[in-house]
Amino acid sequence: MKSLRILAVATVTLAIFAVEAEAQKKTSRKTSTRKPTTATKVIAPLDVRTAREKVQTQKDNVTFYIQQLGPIANALETLEPAYVEKRLNRANQAKHEQRKASFVSTVRNIRQELVMLEAEFRTKGALQRYSTSLVGVADIAAESEDLAIAAKFVEANARLRDVEKKLVDALMMLPR
Numbered sequence: 001m002k003s004l005r006i007l008a009v010a011t012v013t014l015a016i017f018a019v020e021a022e023a024q025k026k027t028s029r030k031t032s033t034r035k036p037t038t039a040t041k042v043i044a045p046l047d048v049r050t051a052r053e054k055v056q057t058q059k060d061n062v063t064f065y066i067q068q069l070g071p072i073a074n075a076l077e078t079l080e081p082a083y084v085e086k087r088l089n090r091a092n093q094a095k096h097e098q099r100k101a102s103f104v105s106t107v108r109n110i111r112q113e114l115v116m117l118e119a120e121f122r123t124k125g126a127l128q129r130y131s132t133s134l135v136g137v138a139d140i141a142a143e144s145e146d147l148a149i150a151a152k153f154v155e156a157n158a159r160l161r162d163v164e165k166k167l168v169d170a171l172m173m174l175p176r
């Protein structure tokens with residue numbers, strides 16, 4: 001009877017451990033034959049990418065000239081009343097005229113580049129959908145040029161800042 005009792009206790013003990021071992025087994029998952037989906041990067045057409053580079057270049061140019069022309073515009077406007085009243089000596093008058101002409105020429109060159117950029121966006125088929133972001137940028141540059149010709153150099157520089165903002169907006173619209 002004692003051996004039967006030992007055999008019963010051993011069987012119950014083994015059954016308990018077998019149930020616990022069964023509960024801890026991990027079920028094997030079926031492996032999927034599906035490949036994981038990878039995100040494909042959409043590349044913009046070549047025309048759009050080159051146009052984006054051109055807009056970026058023009059934005060960099062305008063930013064550079066705003067930084068360079070800012071102090072010059074302040075100096076020109078400070079000296080303008082003395083120039084108009086002919087209180088400057090001839091050497092300073094000639095230097096002032098040269099700086100004014102250089103300022104106007106720089107703004108004119110910026111405007112010409114922006115006119116070409118805006119025209120390219122209007123004429124190329126792939127770029128026409130993005131041309132709305134650049135519409136008027138050449139007009140703002142023309143206003144800046146007119147202000148520079150009228151000896152309102154600080155205002156002309158401020159209008160170039162508006163051009164810069166429009167170019168940044170255009171860059172945001174163009175895909176990479």
